[in-house]
Amino acid sequence: MRSPTFSGSLLLVLLFPGALALKTADWKTCSQSGFCRRGRALSARAQESASSWKSPYSVDPASVAVGSTQASFTAAVKSALYPAVKFELDVRVHEDGVVRVRMDEVDGLRKRYDEAASWSLIEEPRISQNIQWTVSKAGIKAVYGAKKDIEVVVEFNPLKVTLFRGGIEQVILNGRGLLHMEHFRKKEDKPVEATEGDAQAVLQVNSAAWFEGEEQDAWWDETFSSWTDTKPKGPESLSLDITFPNHGHVYGIPQHATSLALPSTTGPGATFTDPYRLYNADVFEYLASSSMSLYGSIPLMHAHSADSTVAIFDVVASETWIDVSHSSDKSTETHWISESGILDVFILPGPTPEEVFAQYARLTGTAPLPAEWALAYHQCRWNYVSTDDVRTVQKRFDEEDIPVDVFWLDIEYAEDHKYFIWDKKTFPDPVEMTQDVEAIGRKMVVIIDPHLKRTSSYPVYQKASELGVLVKPKSGEGEYEGWCWPGSSSWIDFFHPGSWDFWISLFKTKSIDGQWSWTESTNSVGIWNDMNEPSVFNGPEITMPKDNVHYGGWEHRDVHNINGMLFVRTEHDYFGTSPHECIQTNHTFQAASLRTDPPRRPFVLTRSFYAGSQRFGAMWTGDNLGTWEHMEVGVKMVLANGLGGMPFAGSDVGGFFGNPEPEMLVRWYVVGAFSPFFRAHAHIDTKRREPFLLDEPYKSIIRDILRLRYSMLPVWYTAFRETAATGVPILRPQYMMFPKDKDGFTIDDQFYVGSSGLLVKPVTQKGVNDVSIYLAEDQVYYNYFTHQAYRGSSKGTRVTLSAQLHEVPLLVRGGSIISTRERHRRSSPLMKHDPFTLRVALDKAGSAHGDLYLDDGDTFSHLEGQLVHREFAAKTEKKVIRITSKDIANVDPKNAYAQSIAHVRVEKVVLVGLGAKPTSVQADGGKELEWDYTPGVASDKQGQAGVLVVKDPSVSVVSDWALVIKL
Amino acid sequence: MVPWLLLAIPFPVLAALDKTHGVPPALASKYVPQGSGSRSTWKCLDGSKEIAWSAVNDDYCDCLDGSDEPGTSACPNSLFYCRNEGHIGATILSSRVNDGLCEPECCDGSDELPGVCQNTCAEVGEVYRRKQNAERKLRKTGSKIRSTYIAFAHKEQKRLEARIIELAQEVATREKEVERLRDIAERAESLSAADLERKKESPLYQSLLTHHTALKSLQKEHKKHLEREKALGDILDSLRTGYNPNYQDMAVLEAVRGWESLARLPHINDVQKDDNEAEEAQAHETEEEELEEGMWSASQIENELARLLKADHVSLLLEHDRLVGPSGAQSVLFDVTSYLPDALLPHYESLRDMIMSGLQVLGVGHGVVDNSAESNRARQALSDAEHSLKLARDEQKEAKENLDDLFDPEGFGPEGEWKKLDGLCLEKDTGDYTYEVCLFDEAYQKPNKGGSNFSLGKFTSWNKRSGAKPGELEFYTKQSYTNGAKCWNGPHRSVELVLTCGIENALLTVAELEKCEYQITGTTPALCLPVEEQKGKDEL
Known part of the structure; x- marks a missing residue:
């Protein structure tokens, strides 16, 4: 038994991450995508022709039909290229001033896909009754707005739509003449070949060539790598230029790994060579800086200047490429090229960021308030390999007193990757395991992917096959078969209404009428939807062939970007839907009440998403790499997702691929702790890296970071309430907070958390000991931990904060009151009865305020008035500071929920920025309280701030009270 | 959570908590007020601060060391003691106090507000005692078996000690034998050396030597290439079975397909796999490459080449000489040796040498020719004797090492209790695979549906990572087996074997x-x- 010496295998493991790389050749560039190539060529021809270029599309003035009572009109549009082809234009102004512009080919050979909006919008928007269109010879216009300063003008020849505010152009459609709706044609329509030397004939026959080009480039089929797209409908792409003549910065159109302020893709000095692409894709080891498409698509773009913010929402579901350029610092030109579908564009007039979010929220809805536990820490790995493994991980967390709320199971729990079906060899007692986790107030989230293993022994596949609700191949017959985790697989067609009830029935924890259902789960299990782009291993660009056929005969190309949202929607609907959300599908209500009574808020995480997905759960930024670059861009991607209306977002802490060094892991935990969705995840090839496995000091630092997140859950929950109500993102970039400060427009590495006044700048570089934070206002900011006071300026000031590994660069804006719960607990539901600490950060004038929202965090009773919403305020007047609590909920303050937490105290008040020792601190009734003062500067000075700690003011968090501090 | 909702909790709720609530017995004497009445005070245990006595257990953290809140969750990172009367007292983290959950460690329910948790100490204590008894019984039975292991080790020790003595004697004998034979061989060699040298100049012999060297080099090269091919085949096999088709890496796919066509394997991940094709491929595999007549097959190369290379060229040279040279070279004198018993051999040989030298002097007999063969045989006898000596010495060394390991805390344990298990192979069938661990040797993964076994690593050490020291029980609860077959795109396989008493x-x-x-x-x-040995630990 002589021992062989320990080999270098450990070293090998450490070196391994170096092998990671993206296979760019698997995904198309614009030049490899026929319609994008055509779109860019069109733009190039327009640029060459310069002023002589004129859009061939025009409105027939005689056809204009204005709605009798509503602010809408329709009109016939013709293209000079094909006078026989008919288009119809439909323009409406909504009650809130949003302009919707639609155009479709009418009486054509086929019908363009026109259902994207019906999936994305929460309801048919209400058209204004008060706005009148004025028709003239050259065009038609409407003036509206509270100050009558908004004007929308549709010019007839060529067709051009302009939105003005105060006489200044905000948005122009087809201003550059790139509008082109390729009409359906027959294949023999090909122009007659001109005989050589007969120049005249060429001009006559191919009269559209100046616009469409000489070639029928990829009209009828297209081959990429080994896949051929048969394109049975021929060319049907849509090109549209959208110009913001007075907005120098654009944001949004997630999901791309790039800066928040979108860099140019064309023109001089362009950062990227390809347009931003929206085509949901499972991109393996994606680049940390690229315009490539990723897992989700939200075709919403904000345009911002110091004067106003506007946005464009282009509700198209097919593959879309967007070129961005700046002809000057003050303007932005964009070009949107989509493969199919009607033109359906919403112009959101703003003029503030908040109003743009409200306008967008009225269209696609907001993210509903999630279950409170979903904001806590999620621990994931591909894979916890057995029920005992899960139990051991839970035990280790508890032994180390590290808080965690959710344990996740990736695909290996499922026998042969047949989702729902436990692998009994390793998960013999799944329900007991789940109950063991739930016993500590925790939850489990289990993955359910949309691909079904094609085997008769899999009841889910079997039933779906019997029902005929699987996606069909290009023939339109039978079942499409592709390759994914389980091997040969088929995909449920969630566009098929027959799939909904079936899918919902699967989640029942009690079998009904002998139908197969997931009886081996509990009512609290959350669901993780991965691979829903959909990811198809042997498909073109790792997804479905575009000529696959969905319900209603639509091709996959028409609906691709919506696909992932529908999968999630159905699951979300099952788990419990609020009465406000089930406008589209009334089967959901019944299904929800079958799982629990009363219904509970569901949790679904999705990788793929579309405009509207925010209504159905959280997303994460997919399979990132354990590199500093990915950590950094993850912050920007989460910010961008918020701007896209989908704020419940996060990136995998630690990076999915690779083995992050402890320093990187610690920093990544800070990024996670300040993301709305906070989950650590790791690839199957990586070393385990659960916090309890780390050496000191890293383990304790991460424990502290997690405890910080838990202490701030009330702040996050209150921020989620606000976004649910207003659509304003949870993480707020600099430009949103200070829309007039030009120096802040490109800052995307620091952000504010909701309306709390917390400003954080996570470290995303190696070896950093301090950070520079930009302050855009003449206000005091305090270090959250040390109470050091910094002063900003209205011209913009940078301050330096120490940011050693154990330090979180976190500031509190003067004038904020932060509510926290400082007791350490194992999971967030165990904090329910813990007392609050209020951090009152006085502004330079000596005031502060903040709100706190509470409800049961679990059911929908908050929609029936079971909640607490308080406003805390501090005011300094004549050497007396009064701190008060008042009710701002518009519900009965004696509601049952409020009563159930009446015993919950405010245990401590920390007043920051008090320049002198008080003479007395009293509760409302005059009772002198215990307190402790640490001398320091007042809120109008820089330096170490004076801090007063008031011990146990003996007040309930749900009642009105006041503290009086006399100086 | 339910108990919270059921209770109509007055506010503030913890005003009248006992000051020693949550205090362990050892510290109870420190929780007394200084002074009396409403002005009485108390000092934090670390001495950092003096607070009002009323501030002890008032659900607000005053002391930096958390000592003022032994009975609440107000101070982070402090401990709570539950008395668990009728059972054994326990300490829990303050984060578990008043969190709405009844901690299993605190069967008296004192970790939550009154009324939330029931006192289950009677039952819990009973269950605990039963469990303790069961465990004690198990350990009793186990320790009996263990004592047989220890007895085995002692027997083994005696056996080894005896064997070492035996071997020492054997080594001594063999050493003498080697000495004697070396003497003979050297003498024989001195006689034949000059003659042999002359013969060795024969071009045929020289060419033979060159061929031998060339063949040996070729064999070495061939072996190297075979190993390389095997290694490449293994890598490609694991690539083929293990690659992730998700990534659609064309280079990987081509490598897999290329390997499949070279090795005539069916494609593993074809969506529309044609079974016929696979069968055809199988059929191909049986066809053997045809050999030219007289050429060696691969198995011949493997088996016979080594034998060929072992041929004694000097003997061959002499044999050759006899065949083509003067006949009658074979002398009775030299053959006689084969019939003589070993014991007589030395006497005979000295006699023969005497005769031979006599004959030579007289010019009779072809002593020169036969001298080479004689020297060769003497050399052979020496080499055999040396080999036997080496075997005896090796065995002696091994026996000594085994004896050392036997009671080595880093080997078979301080009592030698593990020796009995040396090389014992244990198996676990998990469905797809059977895992086998041969203790102190090697671990394997064996597919149940056919395919090659993988080594999961060889025994490397006892518990290295946890900081347990050799000799402590904890040290023997883990074994590491490392450096097994390498995973494609991953580390070498390894096993951590976690053992408990059973x-x-x-x-x-x-x-x-x-x-x-x-x-x-x-x-x-x-x-x-x-x-008995663990009793002390259990009670604490």
Whole structure:
């Protein structure tokens, strides 16, 4: 038994991450995508022709039909290229001033896909009754707005739509003449070949060539790598230029790994060579800086200047490429090229960021308030390999007193990757395991992917096959078969209404009428939807062939970007839907009440998403790499997702691929702790890296970071309430907070958390000991931990904060009151009865305020008035500071929920920025309280701030009270 | 949560908590007020601060060391003591106090507000005692088995000690024998050396030597290439079975397809796999490459080449000489040796040498020719004797090492209790694979549906990572097997074998916690210490 010496295998493991790389050749560039190539060529021809270029599309003035009572009109549009082809234009102004512009080919050979909006919008928007269109010879216009300063003008020849505010152009459609709706044609329509030397004939026959080009480039089929797209409908792409003549910065159109302020893709000095692409894709080891498409698509773009913010929402579901350029610092030109579908564009007039979010929220809805536990820490790995493994991980967390709320199971729990079906060899007692986790107030989230293993022994596949609700191949017959985790697989067609009830029935924890259902789960299990782009291993660009056929005969190309949202929607609907959300599908209500009574808020995480997905759960930024670059861009991607209306977002802490060094892991935990969705995840090839496995000091630092997140859950929950109500993102970039400060427009590495006044700048570089934070206002900011006071300026000031590994660069804006719960607990539901600490950060004038929202965090009773919403305020007047609590909920303050937490105290008040020792601190009734003062500067000075700690003011968090501090 | 809602909790709720609530008995004497009445005070245990006595256990953290809140959750990182009367007292973290959950450690329910948790100490204590008894019984049985292991080790020790003495004698004998034979061989060689040297100049012999060297080099090269091919084949096999089609890496796909066509394997991940094709491919495999007539087959090269290379060229040279040279070279004198018993051989040989030299002097007899053969045989006899000596010495060395390991805390344990298990192979069938651990040797993964076995690593050491010291029980609860077959795109396979006391040597569970890193749990009586030895620890 002589021992062989320990080999270098450990070293090998450490070196391994170096092998990671993206296979760019698997995904198309614009030049490899026929319609994008055509779109860019069109733009190039327009640029060459310069002023002589004129859009061939025009409105027939005689056809204009204005709605009798509503602010809408329709009109016939013709293209000079094909006078026989008919288009119809439909323009409406909504009650809130949003302009919707639609155009479709009418009486054509086929019908363009026109259902994207019906999936994305929460309801048919209400058209204004008060706005009148004025028709003239050259065009038609409407003036509206509270100050009558908004004007929308549709010019007839060529067709051009302009939105003005105060006489200044905000948005122009087809201003550059790139509008082109390729009409359906027959294949023999090909122009007659001109005989050589007969120049005249060429001009006559191919009269559209100046616009469409000489070639029928990829009209009828297209081959990429080994896949051929048969394109049975021929060319049907849509090109549209959208110009913001007075907005120098654009944001949004997630999901791309790039800066928040979108860099140019064309023109001089362009950062990227390809347009931003929206085509949901499972991109393996994606680049940390690229315009490539990723897992989700939200075709919403904000345009911002110091004067106003506007946005464009282009509700198209097919593959879309967007070129961005700046002809000057003050303007932005964009070009949107989509493969199919009607033109359906919403112009959101703003003029503030908040109003743009409200306008967008009225269209696609907001993210509903999630279950409170979903904001806590999620621990994931591909894979916890057995029920005992899960139990051991839970035990280790508890032994180390590290808080965690959710344990996740990736695909290996499922026998042969047949989702729902436990692998009994390793998960013999799944329900007991789940109950063991739930016993500590925790939850489990289990993955359910949309691909079904094609085997008769899999009841889910079997039933779906019997029902005929699987996606069909290009023939339109039978079942499409592709390759994914389980091997040969088929995909449920969630566009098929027959799939909904079936899918919902699967989640029942009690079998009904002998139908197969997931009886081996509990009512609290959350669901993780991965691979829903959909990811198809042997498909073109790792997804479905575009000529696959969905319900209603639509091709996959028409609906691709919506696909992932529908999968999630159905699951979300099952788990419990609020009465406000089930406008589209009334089967959901019944299904929800079958799982629990009363219904509970569901949790679904999705990788793929579309405009509207925010209504159905959280997303994460997919399979990132354990590199500093990915950590950094993850912050920007989460910010961008918020701007896209989908704020419940996060990136995998630690990076999915690779083995992050402890320093990187610690920093990544800070990024996670300040993301709305906070989950650590790791690839199957990586070393385990659960916090309890780390050496000191890293383990304790991460424990502290997690405890910080838990202490701030009330702040996050209150921020989620606000976004649910207003659509304003949870993480707020600099430009949103200070829309007039030009120096802040490109800052995307620091952000504010909701309306709390917390400003954080996570470290995303190696070896950093301090950070520079930009302050855009003449206000005091305090270090959250040390109470050091910094002063900003209205011209913009940078301050330096120490940011050693154990330090979180976190500031509190003067004038904020932060509510926290400082007791350490194992999971967030165990904090329910813990007392609050209020951090009152006085502004330079000596005031502060903040709100706190509470409800049961679990059911929908908050929609029936079971909640607490308080406003805390501090005011300094004549050497007396009064701190008060008042009710701002518009519900009965004696509601049952409020009563159930009446015993919950405010245990401590920390007043920051008090320049002198008080003479007395009293509760409302005059009772002198215990307190402790640490001398320091007042809120109008820089330096170490004076801090007063008031011990146990003996007040309930749900009642009105006041503290009086006399100086 | 339910108990919270059921209770109509007055506010503030913890005003009248006992000051010693949550204080362990050892510290109870420190929780007394200084002074009396409403002005009485108390000093934080670290002495950092003096607070009002009323501030002790008032659900607000005053002391930096958290000592003022032994009975609440107000101070972070402090401890709470529950008395658990009728059972054993326990300490829990303050984060567990008043969190709405009844901690199993605190069967008296004192970790929550009155009324939330029931006092279950009677039952819990009973269950605990039963469990303790069961465990004690198990350990008793186990420790009996363990004592047989220790007895085995002692027997083994005696056997080894005896064997070492025996071997020492044998070595001495053989050393003498080697001395004697070396003497003979040297003398014989001195006679024949000059003659042999002359013969060795024969071009045929020289050419033979060159051929031998060339063949040997070729064999070495060939072997190297075979190993390389095998290694490449293994890599490609694991690539083929293990690659992730998700990534659609064309280079990987081509490598897999190329290997499949070269090795005539069916394509593993074809969506529309044609079974006929696979069968055809199988059929191809049986066709053997045809050999030119007289040429060696691969198996001949493997088996016979080595033998060919072992041929004694000097003997051959002499043989050759006899065949083509003067006949009658064979002398009775030299053949006689084969018939003589070993004991007589030396006498005979000295006699023969005498005769031979006499004959030579007289010019009779072809002593020169036969001298070479004689010297050769003498050399052979020496070499055989040296080999026997080496074997005896090796065995002696091994026996000494085994004796050293026997009671080495880093080897078979301070009492030698593990020796009995040396090389014992335990198996666990997990469905797809059977895992086998041969203790102190090697671990394997064996597919149940056919395919090649993988080594999961060779025994490297006892518990290295946890800081346990050799000699402590904890040290023997883990074994590492490392440097097994390399995973494609990953580390070398390895096993952490986690053992507990049990009456059988058995594997219980197998888990691949990280890719290619296995955790196998099992039981063994070798870990069952006699009950008395652990008593002290249990009671605490």
